[in-house]
Amino acid sequence: MNDRQWVATTAFGGVIASSFLYLPWIGGLTALLVASAIQGGYLGWQRVPTPQFRLGMLAFAAGTFVGMPVMGIVLSRTGPGNLWGIAAMFGIASGLVVMLMVRLYRNRQPS
Numbered sequence: 062m063n064d065r066q067w068v069a070t071t072a073f074g075g076v077i078a079s080s081f082l083y084l085p086w087i088g089g090l091t092a093l094l095v096a097s098a099i100q101g102g103y104l105g106w107q108r109v110p111t112p113q114f115r116l117g118m119l120a121f122a123a124g125t126f127v128g129m130p131v132m133g134i135v136l137s138r139t140g141p142g143n144l145w146g147i148a149a150m151f152g153i154a155s156g157l158v159v160m161l162m163v164r165l166y167r168n169r170q171p172s
Contacts, residue, residue: 062107062109062113064113064116067107067109067113067116067117067120068116068117068120070104070117071104071117071118071120071121071124072120072121072123072124073124074100074103074104074121074124075100075120075121075122075123075124075125075126075127075128075153075156076124076125076127076128076131076132077096077100077128078093078096078097078100078125078128078152078156079093079124079125079128079129079132079149079152080128080132080136081093081095081096081097082129082132082133082145082148082152083132083133083135083136083137083141084136085136088136090148090151093148093151093152094151094152094155096152097125097152097153097155097156097159098155098156098159100121100156101121101155101156101157101158101159101160101163102159102160102163104117104121104156104160105159105160105161105162105163105164105167106163106164106167108167114164117160118157118160118161121153121156121157121160122153122156122157125149125152125153125156126146126149126153129141129145129146129148129149129152130145133145
């Protein structure tokens with residue numbers, strides 16, 4: 062996977078994870094944290110070089126941060142709300158922590 066594909070994949074993953082805050086019936090902060098962790102686990106499991114992985118972490122964080130107000134406008138009648146930045150911070154943190162833990166676990170496994 063080249064850099065452009067990896068950045069697009071991780072940024073889109075962040076946007077998809079951020080939409081779980083605003084989904085009707087199943088959305089909310091818990092859904093955002095779970096979706097971010099699952100997405101981080103999937104992205105951390107990919108076999109990419111370390112510099113590309115770091116770039117993907119930045120793209121995931123940027124995708125989540127930028128996607129949060131956009132998804133708030135698209136999926137909610139009231140918009141993203143005043144605390145969307147804090148929710149984005151929690152989503153980014155849960156996704157990146159799981160992403161890094163899965164990456165470290167996978168690198169320790171014998172090939």
